[in-house]
Amino acid sequence: MSSIERALHEQTLAFWATVGSFVLGAGTATIVFWDQVRPFAGEGSVIGPMALISAGIAVLAFVLSSFLHRHGETQFMPAWQLWVSNLSFIALTVAFGGVTGLSVLLAGQLLEAGLPGLQLGAVGGGLLTGVAAALGGRLSFQAGIDLSTRDLAALLFTFLIVGTVFAMLTEVDSTWWERNYSQLGIGAGAWAFNGTLIMAGLLVATIGSYIGRDLHRLLNDAAIPRITVVVVFWLVTGLALAAVGWFPLDTRPVSHTTAAFAALVLLVCTAGFTLYVLPIRPFVLQAVTVLLLGLVAVAVVVTFVFPLLSVTALESIVVGLALLWMTTFVRVLSILTPNRSVASQRRHLLQRQSAR
Numbered sequence: 001m002s003s004i005e006r007a008l009h010e011q012t013l014a015f016w017a018t019v020g021s022f023v024l025g026a027g028t029a030t031i032v033f034w035d036q037v038r039p040f041a042g043e044g045s046v047i048g049p050m051a052l053i054s055a056g057i058a059v060l061a062f063v064l065s066s067f068l069h070r071h072g073e074t075q076f077m078p079a080w081q082l083w084v085s086n087l088s089f090i091a092l093t094v095a096f097g098g099v100t101g102l103s104v105l106l107a108g109q110l111l112e113a114g115l116p117g118l119q120l121g122a123v124g125g126g127l128l129t130g131v132a133a134a135l136g137g138r139l140s141f142q143a144g145i146d147l148s149t150r151d152l153a154a155l156l157f158t159f160l161i162v163g164t165v166f167a168m169l170t171e172v173d174s175t176w177w178e179r180n181y182s183q184l185g186i187g188a189g190a191w192a193f194n195g196t197l198i199m200a201g202l203l204v205a206t207i208g209s210y211i212g213r214d215l216h217r218l219l220n221d222a223a224i225p226r227i228t229v230v231v232v233f234w235l236v237t238g239l240a241l242a243a244v245g246w247f248p249l250d251t252r253p254v255s256h257t258t259a260a261f262a263a264l265v266l267l268v269c270t271a272g273f274t275l276y277v278l279p280i281r282p283f284v285l286q287a288v289t290v291l292l293l294g295l296v297a298v299a300v301v302v303t304f305v306f307p308l309l310s311v312t313a314l315e316s317i318v319v320g321l322a323l324l325w326m327t328t329f330v331r332v333l334s335i336l337t338p339n340r341s342v343a344s345q346r347r348h349l350l351q352r353q354s355a356r
Contacts, residue, residue, distance in 0.1 A: 010069070010145050017065065017141035018134050021057050025133025028053050030126030038125065040111070040118040046125045047108035053129055055101035058136035062096045065144025081344050084231075088209040091202050092152075096143065098199045099159045100136035102192075106166040107132075149210040149330045156203045157323050163196025180311045182249040182256065194245035201242025208234020208270075211330070214337040215277060221344055226277045233270040240266050267322060274329070280336055288328045292321045 029049065038046045066089065077085065120128065143151060167184040170192055176183035184193035212231035215223065243259035275281060275289065296318055303314040 013065075013068065014138060014141050014145070017061055018138040021061055021137025021141075022130040022134035024060075025053055025057050025137075026126040026130030029129035030122045033120070033122040033125040035122065037119050037121050040115050040120060041108055042112070045108070046120050046128065047105060050108070050125070050129045050132055051101040051104040054104050054132040054136045055097040057133040058100035058140040059093055059097040061137040062093055062140040062144045065141040066147075069145045078344055078346060080346075084209055084212075088206050091206040092147070095155065095159065095199060095203050095206070096136075096140045098195075099155065099162065100140065102159070102162050102166055102196070103136070104132050105192075106162050106169070109166060109169045148334055149207060149214055150327075150334045152203065152207045152210055153323075153327050153330045156200060156207065157327070159203065160196065160200055160319070160323070163192060163199070167193035167196065177312045178310065181315050182244075182260075185245065185248045186250040190248055194248060197245025198242045201238040201240070201245070203238070204241055205235045205238030207326070207330075208238065211274065211333065214333050216344065217340065217342045218333075218337050219277075219279065220342070221346055223277070224344065224346060230270075230274050230277050233266070233273055237263060237266040237270045264318070271325060271329075278333070278336075282332055285328060285332050288325060292325050295321055 029046075032049050032053070033046065038044055041047055143155075164181075164184070167189065170189040171184055172187055172189065173183065181193075184190070185197070208231050211234065212227045215227045215230065219227070240259050240263035244256060244263060247255035247259060249256045271289070275285070299309065299314050299317045303309040303311065309317075
């Protein structure tokens with residue numbers, strides 16, 4: 001099968017996945033809403049069940065697509081590499097469900113103001129859920145065909161934006177921005193922001209796993225010790241970010257603050273060591289790294305030395321610049337990395353190289 005035929009075949013499968021997601025979502029929601037009339041938003045609305053159904057279908061679509069297109073990639077891998085691959089797959093599956101569910105909740109929150117008093121019965125709620133499920137199912141199925149590190153960075157960016165905006169819209173205290181973003185993780189709607197941070201940490205750790213995969217494709221088994229350190233760095237950074245959401249500011253202030261500073265320091269160390277392991281450092285990557293470090297330093301100074309910026313603004317700048325650096329890095333890495341699966345010849349991850 002030629003590359004053109006393969007691409008067209010993949011698009012045909014994606015089309016049927018979209019149709020199947022719509023039918024499954026609409027049918028499930030119709031059963032759930034049968035003999036009911038629910039408001040579009042507010043207490044007892046259709047948005048909550050819509051989000052759950054759409055998230056479940058997105059998970060199924062991603063699992064099905066991965067099985068159809070990439071199930072043979074791991075058959076020659078040693079046990080340790082297979083474990084890393086499977087754990088990354090599980091984390092991604094959860095992430096796609098989370099992104100889809102949060103996106104539906106955010107869309108409902110945005111549409112609530114423009115659709116006051118709207119009520120939906122079984123058919124209306126079912127059709128609306130079918131549309132949401134079709135969109136989520138299509139994107140998840142497409143991602144399962146050939147998921148790259150660059151796609152994961154885009155997913156992290158999207159998830160952070162969607163989760164944070166939803167937390168802002170549902171926050172009761174309208175003055176939260178005068179202090180810091182951690183205020184969004186306090187109160188009745190805290191689950192949205194804290195859950196976003198926990199899921200983002202999971203995604204950061206998974207991105208580290210995929211960066212390790214790409215570095216292995218580029219450098220082969222000889223660099224596995226260094227690649228392992230890179231993956232561990234990203235894993236610990238992701239865990240620190242997740243801990244920021246796991247320990248809310250109002251109940252665990254010391255743990256929350258410690259985790260936040262640890263995540264920042266670890267991110268800098270992780271970026272530095274990852275750059276060190278990369279064998280080729282194009283000018284654009286070096287320039288972006290130096291520029292972003294300079295901008296972060298300036299932002300810190302004008303926040304704490306010359307109080308011209310709020311802590312909330314500083315947090316926005318640091319997170320935005322970090323995502324910009326990550327996007328640039330994974331794009332450069334994708335250009336340098338051959339597009340092929342590589343099974344390690346090491347039977348054990350920490351085995352020593354045999355003497356020659």
